[in-house]
Amino acid sequence: MEAAILAPALDKSGGGHSLPSPYLLFLGDTTDRSYAKTALGLADWAPERCIGELAVAGCTVTTGLPAMTPAQAAAAGVRALVIGVANPGGVVPDSWLPALVDALEAGLDLVSGMHMRLADQPVLAQAAQRTGRKLIDIRVPPAGIPVGNGRKRTGKRLLAVGTDCAVGKKYTALALHRAFVERGIDADFRATGQTGILIAGGGMPMDAVISDFEAGAAEILSPDAPATHWDVIEGQGSLFNPAYAAVSLGLLHGSQPDVFVVCHENARKVILGMEDFALPAIEEVIDMTIRLGSRTNPAIRCGGISINTSDLDAGAAADLLARESDRLGLPAADPLRGGAAFDALVGNCLGSASVGHD
Structure with a gap:
């Protein structure tokens, strides 16, 4: 039986595609949580689809899910x-x-959001063909993306930048989207990276789009919508990152x-x-x-600041958020801590509340 080598067709505006689930999350030999963001994001935002984790020698990161071999995972329904x-x-x-070959031989399909295509590894392609399993790459943009045109679209949009x-x-985008929906706002989360796409079931892998078409990809990701509808758009990279500023700028221009x-x-x-590169100040990013x-x-505005305070205890985090809010004249919150600070951020984004100085 031939293996199916798949690049799932993503709806250009973020609609879903079907992936085999539940999942065994592979952590490789990762030692930095920042590089395990796909596994951690899925465990946090799609826990009902995540059964266990698998790592290889050297890995020091965990999602907190049970460690499983591929055979154990398959027996558990993965x-x-x-x-x-x-x-x-x-x-x-x-x-x-x-480890990836073991997964195929245990009867599991492989799903990847990496730039490197799974089928480009001969050992994986051969193992998939031998076992009849699927190699599924999700970091593949759809065909026919147009060049951006800059036309102002209807509806409202929020973009997370960094x-x-x-x-x-x-x-931040996921938390804001959830808060909007809980407040009765008509809103969609628009995924732009591999983790967001896996969570949402669709989106646009912006960092896999040819540079000339970045803005156009963002335009079709977030199309015309009713005046009261919000698209909450996942950000990519940073305008200040020497390697990844290009995708950030294309997404900014196209998402409007x-x-x-x-x-x-x-x-x-x-x-x-x-x-060798210091982080920019928050006010530099705003400007x-x-x-x-x-x-x-031309009407773009900053709705507030989202700060990951996981290095601080609750009291120190609250003090930091209050100081930054006062210093910048904008709501500052940690979405995972929630509370009044996050409510203020949500309100200011929606335009129903604000803090600041004249």
């Missing part, structure tokens, strides 16, 4: 192993291959956000993986986002 790592360059190293990569843009939220990790001092974003939406 249908697919999801590569839960987002490493620099999106590569599948040779050291992972024995001081760097992996600072909480996805978690009415509101943006700046995401920041309190413990982060330098660009991830680029220790740059408004200056560049106003090209396609």
Whole structure:
């Protein structure tokens, strides 16, 4: 039987596609939680689809799910192993291959959001053909993406932007989307990266789109909508990241956000993986986002700040958020802590509440 080598067709506007689930989350040999964001994101936001985790020698990160072999996972009803790592360059190293082959031989399909295609690894392609299992790559943009046109679209849009990569843009967008829906707002979460796509079941893998078509991809991801509808758009990269600013700018121009939220990790001092580059100040990100974003939406505004305070206890986190809110004249919150600070952020994004100074 021939293996199915699949690139699931994603609805351009973020509609879903069917993936075999539940999942066994693969952590590889990851030692930095920032690079395990796909596994951690799925465990946090799609727990009903996640049964266990699998790692190889050297891994120091865990999702907290039970450790399972592929055979144990298959016996528990798991249908697919999801590569839960987002490493620099999106590569599948040779050291992972024995575990991935074991998964295929145990009867699991492989799902990957890496840049490297699963079928480009001969040992995986051969094992999939031998076992009749599927190799599914989700970081594949749809065909026929147009060049951006800059036309202002109807509806409302919020974009999560960041001081760097992996600072909480996805978690912030998901939390804001959930809060909007709980308040009776008609809203969609628009995924732009592999983890968000796996959580939402559809989206646009922005960092796999050819640069000339980035803005066009963002335009079709968030199409015309009713005046009261909100698209909450997952951000990518950072305008200040020397490697990934291009995708951030294309997404900013194409998504035409009415509101943006700046995401920041309190413990982060330098660009991830680029220790010679200091993190920009939050106010620098606000200024740059408004200056560049106003090209396609002159009414763009900052709705507030989302800060990952996982390095602090509750009291210290509350103090930090209050200081930053006072300093910047905007709501500052940690979406995972919630509370009044997050309610203020939600309200200011929707335009129903604000804080600030004249």
